[in-house]
Amino acid sequence: MTLNPTARATARRNVADRIDRFLNGLQSARCLPNPRELFWLREALVNLQEARYPEGEDAMDKAEGALAVPGDAANDPGTHASMTVEQLRAQLGQIMKAEG
Secondary structure, three states: OOHHHHHHHHHHHHHHHHHHHHHHHHHOOOOOOHHHHHHHHHHHHHHHOOHHHHHHHHHHHHOOOOOOHHHHHOOOOOOOOOOHHHHHHHHHHHHHHHHH
C-alpha cells in the first residue's frame, strides 16, 4: 500500500515518537534496556530507517512487552551486545536527520 506524503510523514513520526517515549522511560528509570527490549528497539530503528512503519510499530509493541527474542536471533552474539539509552537516542537522531 502506498501512502500519501502526509500519511507517510505521520506514520514515520509516530514510530519515532514511540521509540523516543520508550527511551525516556528507560532514562527516567536510570536503566539500560534489557536484551529483549534492546533487540526489539533495534528492530524498530531498522524499520524506521527503511520506511517500514507498520513493522516499526509492531517491533515497538514487542519492546514494550519485552517479548522473547526470536529463536534464530537468540544465539547471535550481536543480539546480546548492550547499548546505552544515549547511543540508541543518537541512532534515532541520525535516522530522523537523514530522512528529514
